[in-house]
Amino acid sequence: MAGLAAAILLARQGHAVTLHEAAGTAGGRCRSFVDSSLDCVIDNGNHLLLSGNRETMRYLETIGADDMLAGPASACFPFLDLRTGQRWLLRPNAGRLPWWILDSRRRVPGTVFADYLPGLRLALAGNNRTVTDCVGNGGVLFERFWEPLAVAALNTPAEFGAARLLRPVLGETFARGEAACRPRIARTGLSDTFVTPALGFLDRHGAVVRFNSRLRAIGRAHGRAERLEFGHETVMLEENDSVILAVPPAAATNLVPGLDAPEESQPIVNAHFRLPEPAGLPDELPFLGLIGGTAQWLFTRGTVASITISAANAHVDEPVERIARQTWRDVAAALDHDPDALPQYRVVKERRATFAQTPQNLKRPGTRSRLANLYLAGDWIDTGLPATIEGAVRSGVMAARALSTDHPPVQGNGHAGTGPA
Numbered sequence: 568m569a570g571l572a573a574a575i576l577l578a579r580q581g582h583a584v585t586l587h588e589a590a591g592t593a594g595g596r597c598r599s600f601v602d603s604s605l606d607c608v609i610d611n612g613n614h615l616l617l618s619g620n621r622e623t624m625r626y627l628e629t630i631g632a633d634d635m636l637a638g639p640a641s642a643c644f645p646f647l648d649l650r651t652g653q654r655w656l657l658r659p660n661a662g663r664l665p666w667w668i669l670d671s672r673r674r675v676p677g678t679v680f681a682d683y684l685p686g687l688r689l690a691l692a693g694n695n696r697t698v699t700d701c702v703g704n705g706g707v708l709f710e711r712f713w714e715p716l717a718v719a720a721l722n723t724p725a726e727f728g729a730a731r732l733l734r735p736v737l738g739e740t741f742a743r744g745e746a747a748c749r750p751r752i753a754r755t756g757l758s759d760t761f762v763t764p765a766l767g768f769l770d771r772h773g774a775v776v777r778f779n780s781r782l783r784a785i786g787r788a789h790g791r792a793e794r795l796e797f798g799h800e801t802v803m804l805e806e807n808d809s810v811i812l813a814v815p816p817a818a819a820t821n822l823v824p825g826l827d828a829p830e831e832s833q834p835i836v837n838a839h840f841r842l843p844e845p846a847g848l849p850d851e852l853p854f855l856g857l858i859g860g861t862a863q864w865l866f867t868r869g870t871v872a873s874i875t876i877s878a879a880n881a882h883v884d885e886p887v888e889r890i891a892r893q894t895w896r897d898v899a900a901a902l903d904h905d906p907d908a909l910p911q912y913r914v915v916k917e918r919r920a921t922f923a924q925t926p927q928n929l930k931r932p933g934t935r936s937r938l939a940n941l942y943l944a945g946d947w948i949d950t951g952l953p954a955t956i957e958g959a960v961r962s963g964v965m966a967a968r969a970l971s972t973d974h975p976p977v978q979g980n981g982h983a984g985t986g987p988a
């Protein structure tokens with residue numbers, strides 16, 4: 568997403584763009600694929616966005632895919648407590664004053680207004696604070712709001728998650744009222760929404776995309792990147808050429824010695840189940856928050872029900888069948904199916920889904936590198952945001968803007984802004 572976002576902005580500005588991607592398809596951690604055992608297209612993992620993810624919304628508008636997101640007309644988050652069967656809807660109100668926390672029909676059941684006040688501490692949290700340092704680690708609100716929010720946004724439990732990364736999530740969405748926190752998911756799939764239209768845009772703007780093109784080394788001379796070494800070829804960079812390196816942190820530190828980057832990562836596990844009939848959730852919402860089970864979220868798309876386990880350290884090494892059986896129980900309870908009748912399933916383990924978003928692991932570099940024509944992008948760059956689609960897109964836009972400022976497009980000159988995406 569970071570590489571695509573950068574390439575799109577540069578192509579739009581008139582740069583000549585070549586995009587190198589190590590894999591045979593684009594999308595990275597945000598992609599769809601045909602699954603032979605389910606006999607349909609599934610996503611590598613469920614992705615939830617919010618309408619306040621403004622750079623992502625701009626990206627979708629640019630590539631002509633803003634109608635590819637689905638979600639309710641007003642902000643509404645359905646939850647089910649699997650232990651008690653209690654269901655509720657969290658419904659933030661319009662406008663910046665959050666009076667929904669005064670209204671027992673809109674806020675988390677079992678909570679009172681005063682429970683929300685410690686949340687204000689997040690606004691002032693220092694760099695070393697975790698989410699639980701600010702909001703505590705007990706009580707109904709923690710279990711039903713802070714912990715699910717931290718795990719969803721930071722892919723890290725609240726106990727370890729960096730408070731300062733949760734702050735912008737709240738500031739750019741919940742604190743702006745319901746219009747900025749409407750949940751959004753890809754209507755038909757991640758690739759249909761974020762990737763295929765982007766490749767179409769790049770093609771129409773004359774950009775070249777090379778798949779199976781893994782960058783092995785960056786040759787440097789005189790404080791500049793001078794050549795890009797791929798397994799099959801070496802690209803010599805000309806005077807006006809610049810590079811945006813939009814790879815995950817481990818790949819970036821291999822390519823750029825001495826680069827500071829987050830070292831620890833956190834897994835996410837998804838399980839997809841093929842149902843005999845399209846699954847319907849209450850209120851026609853395509854997702855449901857789960858409390859007290861193994862999975863934290865359930866998503867439905869046609870005949871596929873998918874669960875997400877974020878911060879999945881306790882599960883990622885388990886056999887897939889055990890994960891499927893365990894999480895199917897959550898799905899069966901939510902959708903009223905037989906918990907013993909496990910349908911066809913596919914478990915996808917993303918071991919390095921995001922960097923661990925703890926105060927100790929926030930060595931995030933800026934956009935500019937030590938080389939004059941090398942820029943960095945990716946969800947781990949210091950955007951101030953957590954590792955999300957919005958963070959990745961914003962990092963790509965930041966890198967493209969920096970490149971364009973330093974090296975304005977040269978009309979008719981071959982090979983400008985490049986970079987693995």
Ligand SMILES: Cc1cc2nc3c(=O)[nH]c(=O)nc-3n(C[C@H](O)[C@H](O)[C@H](O)COP(=O)(O)OP(=O)(O)OC[C@H]3O[C@@H](n4cnc5c(N)ncnc54)[C@H](O)[C@@H]3O)c2cc1C
Pocket residue numbers: 568569570587588589590593594595596597611612613614615616780781782783813814815818835836837917919920921944945946947954955956957959987988
């Ligand atoms: C299962 C899962 C669930 C998620 N859920 C959400 C969610 O609900 N909401 C949300 O907003 N975000 C979510 N995320 C996070 C989001 O997907 C990522 O933050 C985002 O996709 C990262 O994009 P990126 O461009 O920074 O990195 P990547 O997607 O990792 O892209 C890097 C690209 O570089 C390529 N590459 C690597 N090395 C090289 C090389 N040497 N040469 C050439 N190419 C190379 C890779 O193949 C890849 O295509 C989730 C992630 C996962 C895995």
